[in-house]
Amino acid sequence: MYVSQFRKRSLLPVDAATAFAWHERPGALQRLMPPWEQTQVIRPPNGLAPGTRVELKVRIGPFPKRWIAEHTRYMPAREFQDVQVAGPFAKFEHTHRILPRDEKSSWLEDEIDYAPPGGWLGNYFSGQFIRQQLQRMFRYRHAMTAADLAAHQWGKTAMKVLVTGASGLVGSALCAFLTTGGHEVLRLSRSAPRDANDIPWNPETGDITPARLEGIDAVIHLAGENIAGARWTAKVKQRIRDSRVVGT
The missing domain is CATH 3.40.50.720 (NAD(P)-binding Rossmann-like Domain)
Structure with a gap:
């Protein structure tokens, strides 16, 4: 299996606890899905605890594909991980980290270990395309996370x-x-x-x-x-x- 790693880190305008709480709440997954991906949530996650699953319907070119991910690691206010159980990749492990910076900011870090189907041949034909797609997707996800967190600072009273x-x-x-x-x-x-x-x-x-x-x-x-x-x-x-x- 030919495993590659993708990593992206961005600065968030809130402390680590606030950023992590945002990811734990209902709606976070929907906010993070780029509109061009045409991904449908079949079964949303019920929290981030190990054992919880999310089921999606994604499109690989013109073909729909089911993607099931299971949360496998959870460290409150610091990180969580989900692993593909069924889907288009031979391996896909996604670790989400929120790293403290100071009282008013934190780092968002996404680390993905992935392998396309087909071994080295699959990586030869699709490796560059997958990396470009991940770069585009996580630029969107990090920008959306930072923008939402900044917007929520204007109205902190729950309604x-x-x-x-x-x-x-x-x-x-x-x-x-x-x-x-x-x-x-x-x-x-x-x-x-x-x-x-x-x-x-x-x-x-x-x-x-x-x-x-x-x-x-x-x-x-x-x-x-x-x-x-x-x-x-x-x-x-x-x-x-x-x-x-x-x-x-």
Whole structure:
């Protein structure tokens, strides 16, 4: 097996404990996935403790591929590691480290030991491409981590936020941003609830459980007909308007 190593280190604008807590919260994985990768989270991780797994659907060229990773090492406020159990690589071990620098900053370090399938021949044909992809991906991941952590410093008081349209392009990204900042996010949902944070809601009839709305600090209303889903005929424009006015 031909094993290569990739490593990237960046400075973060917060202390090590704050940076590590960001990685432990729900939504961190979604915030770290580059949009061009078209990766789908099938089963999100339930924490970072050894034995927990995450299942993804990734694309290798035009072909979908299942990727299962298992967390194998966990050092609170310092590092965690995940290892590919099933996926496109012959070996993929990813160690995430948060290293203290001073009271207001820390180092983020990602270290990956990987081997493409096919031994030396696979490395000969795909080695350079894989390294370029890792460089591009982790430039994005490190920039996103630093930007989110900096943004969260403006509002350190945890809030209880209600979001409609949480499954949309903007809503899903916003929910992940809020949860990694330590906020509790409840989602008004017209579909069957996925977990305890989903609140059933029928905007046409107004059906909702008022008790579930107690203690809400803020409401972000994003629900509405997709404006890019069809040609803007008179009927479609009416649906777009009604989906926003009636729900509000």
